[in-house]
Amino acid sequence: MAATQTLQAGVAASAPILDIKGVCKRFGGVVVADKIDLEIRGGEILGLIGPNGAGKTSLFNLISGVVAADAGSIVLGGQSLLGLPLYRRARVGVARTWQHMRLFGSLTVLENMLVAPSHYPGESLLRLILSPAAVRRAEAELRERAHLILKRMKLDALADANVNDITFGQQKLVGLARALMSNGPVLLLDEPMAGVEGVAYETMRDIVREEAASGRAVCVVEHNVSFIRDLCNSAVFMAQGRILERGDVATLLESKVLAELYFGQ
Ligand SMILES: Nc1ncnc2c1ncn2[C@@H]1O[C@H](COP(=O)(O)OP(=O)(O)OP(=O)(O)O)[C@@H](O)[C@H]1O
Incomplete structure (x- = not known):
């Protein structure tokens, strides 16, 4: 309860991080x-x-740059995202998870996280040749960040496990862990709880709360009303x-419109 009150106080005080206007x-x-208008x-x-x-996933696709808007504006921290491709939007701070997790089945948990960072130093051949020590240092920092995230999720013991060998709930957490490799201000979560139960559910909920409490703007598509x-x-x-x-x-959950259109009552 106290955590909720703190979050709401923060919300009232801050300007919108993501500002969507007239998107078609x-x-x-x-x-x-x-x-669509949404702040x-x-x-x-x-x-x-x-x-x-x-149109919920489509809205995430419009924000993250998977598809281009026909009209309207999408502004992140004062910067327009329109015209920027997916990878540039990730660089300026849009992190997301996917409804179908899109994990790489042949890779370990840790490797899945290391393919995600929005700034991967080793991807520049020039940097690799001119400053290999700086690239190695940056890669070590990314590994350390990945381990810290896995530790928060109580998944550090599984860092070297193949993602196909962990439970569904743990895979969902890895999807979130991969998104958290970017520390941008916006986090879009597409059905993070679908099929997730028990400890994985509680961990997911706690981590999402912590991310919001640290100042991120979090948007969650979810059919799970509870x-x-x-x-x-x-x-x-x-x-x-x-x-x-x-x-x-x-x-909202008591609204008549929602009951009629969503629950068919
Ligand atoms: N790239 C695309 N090309 C054509 N139609 C699309 C495309 N993407 C989405 N659609 C259509 O747009 C509509 C909205 O889809 P969207 O996935 O955004 O809905 P949703 O609210 O996320 O649904 P769900 O809860 O089932 O995931 C659907 O009719 C879908 O078939």
Whole structure:
């Protein structure tokens, strides 16, 4: 309870980190974003809920640069993201997880994390040739960061395990761990709790709370309503590419519009 109050105080005090205005996107006849306006502040954990096909993942794709918007603006900390490809948006601070985890099955837990950093020093051939010591140092720092994240997730003993040999809940945590290799201000989590139970559920919830408390703006797409209740300070309800309602979680989950469109009541 105290943690929630602290987060909400932080939210009220800060300016939006991510500011989305009038964003539109259609694929042929399918409208996935219809004049979307959305602000997310540092410290906030915003739930994004809505029926299948509402456009939730598409909104993440528009923010992270998987697809380009037809119209509107997406501004991160004062900088427009429009026109920037996926990797540049990751560099300026958009970190995300994927609904289907996209882990590399032939790699270990640690290796999966080391392919993720938004600034990987060894990728520049010139740097590799001119300053190999600096590249080695930077790589050691990335490894250390990865180990620290795994430790927070109580997964450090599995660093060298193949990702195919760990449980589904642990794989979901690795997906989050990989996103946390970027310490940018925005964290987009696409169904982080689907199929996650027990210790992995609690770890996921605690880490997401900690990330928000450190000032990140977190947005979570989730069908698991109890997770939204457990975690988020506010939520938006989307359907057919539109944001229909926004509010605190308890009020939103009791909304008639949501009950009719989401639960079919
Ligand atoms: N690249 C694409 N090309 C064509 N249609 C697409 C594309 N991406 C998404 N769509 C369509 O846009 C609609 C919204 O999809 P989206 O995945 O954003 O919904 P969602 O709210 O995340 O749904 P779910 O909860 O089932 O994951 C769907 O009808 C989907 O088929």
